[in-house]
Amino acid sequence: MPLLHVDDVVVQFGGVTAVNHAQFEVEEGTITGLIGPNGAGKTTCFNVITGLQTPTSGKVLLDGRDITRMPVHRRSRRGIGRTFQRLEAFGSLTVADNVRTALDIHDGFSGIFRSANADIEHLLDRVGIAGYAQERADSVPTGVARLLELARALACDPRLLLLDEPSSGLDESETEAFGDLLKELASEGRTVLMVEHDMDLVMAVCDAIHVLDFGSIIAQGTPAEIRANKLVQKAYLGYADEADAADETKVMSL
Amino acid sequence: MGAFLSYTVIGIFTGAAYAIAASGLVLTYSTTRVFNIAHGAVGMVFAFLYWDFSVKQGLPVWLSLILVLGVCAPLTGVFIQRVITRGLGNAPVGASLVVTVAMTVMLIGIARQIWPPDARSLEQYFPDHLIHMGSVIVTWQQIITVVVSILVAAGLYVLLSRTRIGTAMRASVDNPDLLHLYGGRSDIVAALAWAVGTSLAALGGILLAPVIGLQYFDLTLLVISAYAAAMLGKLTNLPLTYVGAMGLGLGQSYIVGYLQYIPGHDKLTGLPAVMPALFLFAILVLLPQAPLRIGQVKGLVSAPVPTLGRSAVFGGGLIVVVILMAAGMADSDLLLVGTAATYGIVMLSLVLLTGYGGFVSLAQFTFAGVGAVAYAKLDQPNLFGLLVAVLISAAVGALVALPVLRLTGLYLALATMAFGLLMDKVVFTSSWAFEFNNPLNAKRLSIFGTHVNSIGNYTIMMTVFFVLISLVVVAVRRGPLGRILIATRDSQAACGTLGLDIRWVRVALFASSAGVAGLAGALLAGLRGTIVSNDFIFFNSLLLLVCVAIWGVTSVSGAAMGAIFLMLLNYLPGFLGKNESTQGLLFILLGAGAILIGRNPNGLMFWVFKIPSWIQGGLFPVLADRFPGMALKVRDFAGGDRDDEVIGEPGGAHAHRDEEEVDSDAVAAR
Numbered sequence: 001m002p003l004l005h006v007d008d009v010v011v012q013f014g015g016v017t018a019v020n021h022a023q024f025e026v027e028e029g030t031i032t033g034l035i036g037p038n039g040a041g042k043t044t045c046f047n048v049i050t051g052l053q054t055p056t057s058g059k060v061l062l063d064g065r066d067i068t069r070m071p072v073h074r075r076s077r078r079g080i081g082r083t084f085q086r087l088e089a090f091g092s093l094t095v096a097d098n099v100r101t102a103l104d105i106h107d108g109f110s111g112i113f114r115s116a117n118a119d120i121e122h123l124l125d126r127v128g129i130a131g132y133a134q135e136r137a138d139s140v141p142t143g144v145a146r147l148l149e150l151a152r153a154l155a156c157d158p159r160l161l162l163l164d165e166p167s168s169g170l171d172e173s174e175t176e177a178f179g180d181l182l183k184e185l186a187s188e189g190r191t192v193l194m195v196e197h198d199m200d201l202v203m204a205v206c207d208a209i210h211v212l213d214f215g216s217i218i219a220q221g222t223p224a225e226i227r228a229n230k231l232v233q234k235a236y237l238g239y240a241d242e243a244d245a246a247d248e249t250k251v252m253s254l
Numbered sequence: 255m256g257a258f259l260s261y262t263v264i265g266i267f268t269g270a271a272y273a274i275a276a277s278g279l280v281l282t283y284s285t286t287r288v289f290n291i292a293h294g295a296v297g298m299v300f301a302f303l304y305w306d307f308s309v310k311q312g313l314p315v316w317l318s319l320i321l322v323l324g325v326c327a328p329l330t331g332v333f334i335q336r337v338i339t340r341g342l343g344n345a346p347v348g349a350s351l352v353v354t355v356a357m358t359v360m361l362i363g364i365a366r367q368i369w370p371p372d373a374r375s376l377e378q379y380f381p382d383h384l385i386h387m388g389s390v391i392v393t394w395q396q397i398i399t400v401v402v403s404i405l406v407a408a409g410l411y412v413l414l415s416r417t418r419i420g421t422a423m424r425a426s427v428d429n430p431d432l433l434h435l436y437g438g439r440s441d442i443v444a445a446l447a448w449a450v451g452t453s454l455a456a457l458g459g460i461l462l463a464p465v466i467g468l469q470y471f472d473l474t475l476l477v478i479s480a481y482a483a484a485m486l487g488k489l490t491n492l493p494l495t496y497v498g499a500m501g502l503g504l505g506q507s508y509i510v511g512y513l514q515y516i517p518g519h520d521k522l523t524g525l526p527a528v529m530p531a532l533f534l535f536a537i538l539v540l541l542p543q544a545p546l547r548i549g550q551v552k553g554l555v556s557a558p559v560p561t562l563g564r565s566a567v568f569g570g571g572l573i574v575v576v577i578l579m580a581a582g583m584a585d586s587d588l589l590l591v592g593t594a595a596t597y598g599i600v601m602l603s604l605v606l607l608t609g610y611g612g613f614v615s616l617a618q619f620t621f622a623g624v625g626a627v628a629y630a631k632l633d634q635p636n637l638f639g640l641l642v643a644v645l646i647s648a649a650v651g652a653l654v655a656l657p658v659l660r661l662t663g664l665y666l667a668l669a670t671m672a673f674g675l676l677m678d679k680v681v682f683t684s685s686w687a688f689e690f691n692n693p694l695n696a697k698r699l700s701i702f703g704t705h706v707n708s709i710g711n712y713t714i715m716m717t718v719f720f721v722l723i724s725l726v727v728v729a730v731r732r733g734p735l736g737r738i739l740i741a742t743r744d745s746q747a748a749c750g751t752l753g754l755d756i757r758w759v760r761v762a763l764f765a766s767s768a769g770v771a772g773l774a775g776a777l778l779a780g781l782r783g784t785i786v787s788n789d790f791i792f793f794n795s796l797l798l799l800v801c802v803a804i805w806g807v808t809s810v811s812g813a814a815m816g817a818i819f820l821m822l823l824n825y826l827p828g829f830l831g832k833n834e835s836t837q838g839l840l841f842i843l844l845g846a847g848a849i850l851i852g853r854n855p856n857g858l859m860f861w862v863f864k865i866p867s868w869i870q871g872g873l874f875p876v877l878a879d880r881f882p883g884m885a886l887k888v889r890d891f892a893g894g895d896r897d898d899e900v901i902g903e904p905g906g907a908h909a910h911r912d913e914e915e916v917d918s919d920a921v922a923a924r
Contacts, residue, residue, distance in 0.1 A: 051750070072750035073754055073755045074755075076750070076753035080751075088747055089744075090740065090741045090745060090748065091744050092740050093740055093741065093744070098741075100734075100737065101734075101738055101752075105752045149748075152748070153751075153752075155752075
């Protein structure tokens with residue numbers, strides 16, 4: 001049984017259909033990529049999975065259990081963690097206190113008398129931003145803030161981690177280190193679902209890829225299969241051959 | 255049957271007037287995302303102005319109407335948008351509430367200043383011509399109001415759906431940044447919306463003034479009905495707003511008409527007056543769950559948080575000062591000091607709720623009133639009685655927050671407003687509380703058997719309470735709870751995805767805050783010995799909010815300064831010879847001050863807290879040159895060990911980030 005099953009989800013905003021009968025599964029312990037052009041409905045999918053957006057129709061199943069109507073915080077307690085495309089770091093707090101707050105929330109009353117400093121240091125170190133610990137979260141560079149969101153999500157020990165464009169704002173070597181970190185997380189048994197535009201990173205780390213376009217899944221498979229898929233090349237990656245290039249204007253006008 | 259038809263006619267008339275006022279509110283809110291608490295006050299001022307033109311100066315009615323609705327009101331609207339509310343739509347909802355509450359206070363002050371209290375009346379249109387429709391008598395005023403409301407509806411429909419600027423208005427609701435990118439002038443759209451909205455507020459005020467009377471407060475609070483109606487359309491849907499207004503008008507009229515047939519009606523005389531508040535509550539309960547906000551509020555610059563040790567030193571100092579005052583001051587003056595302590599404690603409850611949590615309560619004095627009544631009625635003048643009074647206030651606070659659990663901060667603030675009015679009109683005047691402003695007696699507190707009888711000792715005790723609660727508030731801010739509160743303020747969505755149930759945080763916060771306010775009320779009851787419902791009227795809560803906003807709602811020091819300020823404000827008119835006009839002037843100054851300062855939640859204390867860094871930056875190098883040893887001490891003192899970051903300009907730190915995100919916004923909106 002897959003860990004996550006997005007079942008025929010439709011999300012409409014007024015007359016606009018952001019997600020159109022999307023259907024995909026994420027297997028436990030894998031890194032899965034969710035790719036597609038801007039506006040394809042990737043972030044909306046994330047919002048539906050985490051509970052920030054109620055779908056117009058369709059279901060979300062975690063471990064085979066329907067969580068479509070479950071409030072956000074209870075999904076988190078069931079092991080769903082996420083980062084955001086538009087940053088949601090606690091800007092008034094320091095980087096360390098962002099993680100501390102996550103630990104406080106996660107541990108509840110049991111953690112009140114425990115010093116969390118070692119855990120915070122470990123988490124910040126792990127994502128590679130320990131040097132920023134005492135800076136205010138709204139003053140650090142975008143890339144650091146994204147990694148902070150990852151550290152904060154990890155503080156809640158999630159089984160399923162949703163990462164929304166985690167590598168944007170990272171340079172080449174940082175992206176490489178980040179890819180290693182993702183593999184490490186997967187080897188711990190965590191499942192990662194990631195929206196990402198850096199195709200090199202996606203192709204290097206993902207076990208499976210789902211391609212979303214205009215709210216629908218147009219292809220799914222291994223990185224090699226996706227790379228070879230003509231539909232995907234047309235919609236997103238580039239063009240298969242000269243003949244397809246003639247469609248350029250048509251695609252652009254969409 | 256005849257009676258029923260008469261009530262229906264009255265109901266339609268009232269509903270039509272509500273609809274006019276409400277549509278103005280919807281227009282300004284939906285285009286600029288600023289909820290204008292002062293909408294009713296605007297209508298009130300222009301009703302007075304219309305009276306001035308048409309009655310006092312004797313201008314013809316048509317000319318007065320053109321001057322007020324076509325010139326003065328739109329210009330005022332544009333002025334308000336350009337100068338007062340611009341940019342508030344993107345600010346936290348607390349900022350726009352504080353600024354528009356300040357505007358309300360200022361407008362009431364302006365009205366009092368220009369038109370001092372006096373008997374005035376506006377005549378209905380064509381009072382001598384009544385229309386008999388069968389058994390029902392209809393006045394021209396009623397017909398005009400209904401026709402005007404239909405014209406307004408039609409006009410708004412044409413404006414919004416058939417004109418380019420109307421399309422731009424609707425676009426600006428969705429994404430002003432994007433509108434800007436496509437060459438739309440969102441500032442012109444906003445100015446137009448405020449011009450039309452203000453005219454509609456004025457029109458509503460003018461049409462209702464002959465029926466309600468030219469009263470500062472009655473006309474201002476009329477807006478509650480408009481809120482309730484607008485709420486049915488979730489503040490954005492005009493047709494539903496009209497439906498809500500009609501429903502409310504009719505319901506109110508039938509209740510007034512048929513109240514006498516309801517058993518026990520003699521106890522419900524206040525009911526018609528609070529219908530809008532009840533209606534508002536009912537709609538708030540019925541509104542669907544609001545989604546958690548994503549990407550709206552960014553980090554705020556908060557006031558520095560002193561260490562507990564430092565706070566204790568300051569608190570001790572404050573107590574010593576009050577002890578010295580108690581030794582040398584007359585009882586009447588000490589009463590003022592005690593009152594300031596009461597205000598201080600109520601303001602501390604706002605530091606917790608608004609400063610740390612980001613929620614606004616518009617009825618904090620009402621919770622103090624609950625505490626006071628509970629304390630007096632319990633007649634247990636000891637710590638147990640005090641505790642019970644606090645718990646009762648906290649429970650009432652939770653009850654107010656529960657129905658709006660699912661909604662955003664704006665609705666919570668409106669719920670407190672409805673609650674404040676409800677308590678004013680029904681509960682505090684009922685037989686089991688004050689019974690129409692009868693004084694209620696309360697005894698002074700005794701602590702573990704020791705009676706605190708003299709007013710001096712009682713004032714010292716109240717100061718001790720203030721200091722203790724301050725220490726608790728500072729401790730909360732420094733601890734995990736404080737961090738979680740700041741985190742909820744910064745990003746609700748992130749808190750949710752980390753596993754926090756924000757709804758219960760909100761209820762707990764609201765209950766604690768109401769409990770603290772209740773404590774203040776109970777202590778005040780003991781101090782005064784007698785209390786009346788007027789001590790806790792709704793308007794005082796607005797004054798309190800404005801005062802604490804001026805001094806800074808994010809710090810304990812802000813609460814202390816705000817309390818002294820509010821006490822002086824009540825004291826000053828008496829000092830200057832009980833002159834009515836000084837009160838109007840004070841309201842104007844107070845409102846203007848809060849409009850200027852209220853946007854920055856750190857208030858005046860923002861500048862006060864900067865003094866140490868000025869000393870360090872400017873004075874310190876000079877001192878270090880001349881007296882090396884002493885300068886080191888200055889640095890230690892000034893630098894202190896505040897744990898918070900350096901204070902910067904609000905919004906400065908993340909301004910560049912917003913710019914970066916415009917692009918992704920535009921793309922995401924595809």
